[in-house]
Amino acid sequence: MFVTLLISLTWLLVSFARGEAPAALVMFIQRAVPDGEIRYWGAFAAPQSSYHVFTLQEAERKGVLLVRQTSNTGFEVVGADTSFDSFPSETDEKETIVVAADRLLNGEHSDPLGTRKAASADDVCPLGASLNMLLIPIAGFALSSNGTLGILRDLQHADAFPVDPERAPPGSILVCPSRFAAQGPVIIGFAFVVGPDRCVYGPDYRQGGAWHRVAPLREWLRANQTRSDIRGFLLRAKENNQDRDIRRKPSPPQH
Numbered sequence: 289m290f291v292t293l294l295i296s297l298t299w300l301l302v303s304f305a306r307g308e309a310p311a312a313l314v315m316f317i318q319r320a321v322p323d324g325e326i327r328y329w330g331a332f333a334a335p336q337s338s339y340h341v342f343t344l345q346e347a348e349r350k351g352v353l354l355v356r357q358t359s360n361t362g363f364e365v366v367g368a369d370t371s372f373d374s375f376p377s378e379t380d381e382k383e384t385i386v387v388a389a390d391r392l393l394n395g396e397h398s399d400p401l402g403t404r405k406a407a408s409a410d411d412v413c414p415l416g417a418s419l420n421m422l423l424i425p426i427a428g429f430a431l432s433s434n435g436t437l438g439i440l441r442d443l444q445h446a447d448a449f450p451v452d453p454e455r456a457p458p459g460s461i462l463v464c465p466s467r468f469a470a471q472g473p474v475i476i477g478f479a480f481v482v483g484p485d486r487c488v489y490g491p492d493y494r495q496g497g498a499w500h501r502v503a504p505l506r507e508w509l510r511a512n513q514t515r516s517d518i519r520g521f522l523l524r525a526k527e528n529n530q531d532r533d534i535r536r537k538p539s540p541p542q543h
Contacts, residue, residue, distance in 0.1 A: 313340060313355070316363040320472025321353070331357075332388050339366075341389050344476065348492040348502075350413035351466060351476035354389050364470040370413040370477065374435025415439065415479055418491040418499070419461070422481060426459070427523040436465045436477035443521040451520040453509060458484040460522045464512070480508075 309317070309328040317326060324346035331340045340363075342353040354367040354375070367375040372390045376382060416431040416439055423429050431442050440463050451460050459482065466477035480490040480502060488508045491497040502508055512518065 309340065313357070313363060316355070317342065320355075320365055320468075321474045322472075324476075326353075329393055332392055334385060334388075339385060339389060341392050343393070344474070345493070346476050348490070348494055349476045349478050350493045352389075352393065352413075353474060354385075365468050365472060365474060366470075368468040368474045368476065369435040369437055369466040370415045371434035371438070374433045374438035374441075413493055414497065415491065418497055419479060419481070423461075423523065426525055428526040429523055436463060436479060439463055439479055440465050440519060443519075443523075446521070446523060448521045448523045451522050453518045453520040454506070456482045456505065456520045457522060458482055458486070460520050462488065462518055462520050464518045467517070 321344060324344050326342055326344045329341040329343065331338055333339075336358060338357045340355040340357065342355070344351055344353055349370070351368060351370045352372055353365065354372075355363055356366045357363050367386075369375065372386055372393070375386045414434050415436065416434040419439070420430050423431065427447075429446055431439050433439055433442060443461065443463060451457065453460075453462055456462060461479060461481055463479045464477045466475065468474040478490065480488040482505060483489050483501070486505050488502045488505055489499055490502055492500050503511070509518070
């Protein structure tokens with residue numbers, strides 16, 4: 289079934305009109321994502337459903353959005369995060385859908401009408417890769433995901449101390465996973481680092497992912513705690529600079 293579904297998605301990829309989203313879908317997205325800039329990348333078909341792929345930007349954060357369309361339920365959000373790689377894929381069908389959405393965003397399809405531009409660095413959010421530039425030299429630990437849900441899962445099973453965000457010491461990582469409801473709203477998550485000056489720092493993807501000071505910790509928490517579930521972690525530093533092994537406890541199977 290996995291192979292059959294994959295072939296079906298490959299042939300039907302971008303089988304809908306490319307470029308502009310249908311009017312009904314536009315109205316749904318405007319309600320589901322009240323804030324931020326949205327870009328529509330196209331659609332692909334699966335048995336009994338079709339899927340629409342978007343990228344969006346909320347302040348300095350960027351993410352991807354997957355919307356399912358059926359004749360019975362209309363439109364519903366089925367996934368939203370900083371990356372497709374943290375979307376649930378516990379079954380062959382779901383895994384194939386996530387792969388198809390990622391391929392569409394990267395310009396890989398069998399559309400006979402011509403090639404389509406792939407997403408650029410301005411459209412995606414390599415959050416885990418940005419954090420790894422800091423984590424690997426200090427803690428010898430690498431995140432396996434660019435999505436906030438995957439980052440949170442990695443840190444929960446890492447050699448790390450949970451910390452209270454309000455009392456997070458310098459070097460702590462503060463993670464707020466993306467969240468969404470089927471009809472919205474969609475809120476893209478984030479992950480920041482506490483600096484020695486008690487301010488939070490993070491990559492700004494409006495500026496090519498350059499790290500920048502966001503705000504003092506207390507000020508930032510007051511601005512975000514009412515809408516976000518913020519978790520804090522402090523990784524153990526490597527025992528010595530010669531230890532280059534990356535230590536990571538295996539993440540549990542996704543459910």
